[in-house]
Amino acid sequence: MKRLTEHLIIISFDCLSALDFPIIKELPHFQTILKTGAYIEKVDSIYPSVTYPCHATLVTGNYPNRHGVINNTLLQPGRTSPDWNWFRESIKGTTLYDEVKKANMTTAALLWPITGKADIDYNMPEIFANRPWQNQILVSLMSGTPRYQWELNKKFGHIRKSLSQPELDDFVLESTVDTIMTKKPNLLMVHFTDLDSKRHDHGFSSEEAIAAIHRHNERLGRILEALKESGIYENSTVVLLGDHSALDENKAVSPNVLFKQHQLIQVNPKGKLIDWKAYCKTCDGSAYIYLKNRHDQETYSILKTLLEKWIQEPDSGIESFLTGEQASAKGADGACAFMLEAQRGYYFLEDYEGEYIKEITKEVAHIDKKYTLATHGYSPDKEEYGTIFMAAGKGIQHVTLPHARLVDEGPTFARLLGVSLGDTDGKVIEEILQR
Incomplete structure (x- = not known):
C-alpha cells in the first residue's frame, strides 16, 4: 500500500470539543491548518467517552469491547486510587504504532495513553506513581524508552511541576519540538491535557479553559515551526483532534x-x-x-x-x-x-x-x-457533545465534512502511512485524502 505522507504528527488535545470551533477558527495557528486542510465539524466519540478507551480507539480503529480498554481505571473495589490501563498489554490486537514499526518506520509518543512498555522507538508514556513508595521519574523511565526520557528530563525537567497544568503540557511541548528536530519520526503521537484539566477544575466555558485553548494555539505554532526548521514540513501531515467533549x-x-x-x-x-x-x-x-x-x-x-x-x-x-x-x-x-x-x-x-x-x-x-x-464519559448520543478533527499537509485535501466517528480516525492514520490495521470497526475517511 502506497504511503501518502512521510511524517504523520498526531496531536491529541484532550477534551477539545466541537463547541470550541468558534474560538479555534480565529486563532492564527489553527487557521494555518484550516486554510488548506480538512475539517470535520462533529466527531462521535465512543462509549464510555473517557480518555484511555478513546486513545485505544484512535490507534486501533475499534470500540472498547473489541480493543479491551473499557475504562480509564481497573475494577479494584474499595481501592481509593485504582490503577490505570497504562500498559500496551491492555490493548487487544494490533495498533497503529505496531504496524508502523513493522514497516520499518520510526515511532515516537509523548504522554500518549496506554503506551507503557510498548514497542515504540522514542516513548515517554503517560503513567504516574500510584503508590507511596513509587518515584514518578523512575516509573516513567521503566515503562518507556529510558535514555530518550532521561535526556528530555535533563533538558526540560525544570519546566514541570509534577502533574500540574499548564507546566506539564509546556514540558511535553519542549519535548515534542526536540523530538521533531533530533529524531524526525515517521509517526509522532502527542497528548496534551491542559484543556481537560482546566475544564474539570473550573467548568466547560471557564476563563481558565478558554486560556488553555489559546495556549494550545501557541503550542501548535511551535510544533509547525519545528517541522519547518527540521526540513520535514513539506513531507508531513499534521492532525489535530479531540478525544471527547465535556459537560x-x-x-x-x-x-x-x-x-x-x-x-x-x-x-x-x-x-x-x-x-x-x-x-x-x-x-x-x-x-x-x-x-x-x-x-x-x-x-x-x-x-x-x-x-x-x-x-x-x-x-x-x-x-x-x-x-x-x-x-x-x-x-x-x-x-x-x-x-x-x-x-x-x-x-x-x-x-x-x-x-x-x-x-x-x-x-x-x-x-x-x-x-x-x-x-465526560457520557454517551456520544448526548446533545452538543461531539468532538472535532482537523488535518493538513501531505496527502490531505481541503474539505469540510459534517460528521465522522472516532473509530474512523485510526484506519485513516494507517492509510496515510501505507499500513493497515486489518478488519476494524472504523473505516478510512476517504473524503479527506488526496487521490
Whole structure:
C-alpha cells in the first residue's frame, strides 16, 4: 500500500470539543491548518467517552469491547486510587504504532495513553506513581524508552511541576519540538491535557479553559515551526483532534451508597470494603455495574428492580440504564450487568460511604480533587457533545465534512502511512485524502 505522507504528527488535545470551533477558527495557528486542510465539524466519540478507551480507539480503529480498554481505571473495589490501563498489554490486537514499526518506520509518543512498555522507538508514556513508595521519574523511565526520557528530563525537567497544568503540557511541548528536530519520526503521537484539566477544575466555558485553548494555539505554532526548521514540513501531515467533549455538572451520584444499604456491599467497622455482590464502577458521566459472580441471578434481579425504580425519580441522577448486552452493542464492556447514564448536571463516583448525592460547588471542588465542575464519559448520543478533527499537509485535501466517528480516525492514520490495521470497526475517511 502506497504511503501518502512521510511524517504523520498526531496531536491529541484532550477534551477539545466541537463547541470550541468558534474560538479555534480565529486563532492564527489553527487557521494555518484550516486554510488548506480538512475539517470535520462533529466527531462521535465512543462509549464510555473517557480518555484511555478513546486513545485505544484512535490507534486501533475499534470500540472498547473489541480493543479491551473499557475504562480509564481497573475494577479494584474499595481501592481509593485504582490503577490505570497504562500498559500496551491492555490493548487487544494490533495498533497503529505496531504496524508502523513493522514497516520499518520510526515511532515516537509523548504522554500518549496506554503506551507503557510498548514497542515504540522514542516513548515517554503517560503513567504516574500510584503508590507511596513509587518515584514518578523512575516509573516513567521503566515503562518507556529510558535514555530518550532521561535526556528530555535533563533538558526540560525544570519546566514541570509534577502533574500540574499548564507546566506539564509546556514540558511535553519542549519535548515534542526536540523530538521533531533530533529524531524526525515517521509517526509522532502527542497528548496534551491542559484543556481537560482546566475544564474539570473550573467548568466547560471557564476563563481558565478558554486560556488553555489559546495556549494550545501557541503550542501548535511551535510544533509547525519545528517541522519547518527540521526540513520535514513539506513531507508531513499534521492532525489535530479531540478525544471527547465535556459537560458541566454540579452533583455527584454514588450508587454504591445505596448498594451498601441493600447489603450488596459489606464494610468493616472502620469503613473498609470487605466484600461485595454488586459494585458501581465509575466512567464519570456513565458507570458500569458489575456482579462479583456473573451468574448471581438473585442480585441481578434486585439491581434491575432498584434501577427501574430509581430512573422514575427525577432527582436520582440516573437518566437511563442498559443491560450488559445493550452496552456491548454500543461498544462498551458487555461483561457488566448494567451500564448507567447520568442525567445532565450529574456524574458518578464509587464512594460507598456518605451521601448518595453530593452538591458540588467551586469551594468543594477546590478542596477535594475527586470533585469536578465539568466531566465526560457520557454517551456520544448526548446533545452538543461531539468532538472535532482537523488535518493538513501531505496527502490531505481541503474539505469540510459534517460528521465522522472516532473509530474512523485510526484506519485513516494507517492509510496515510501505507499500513493497515486489518478488519476494524472504523473505516478510512476517504473524503479527506488526496487521490
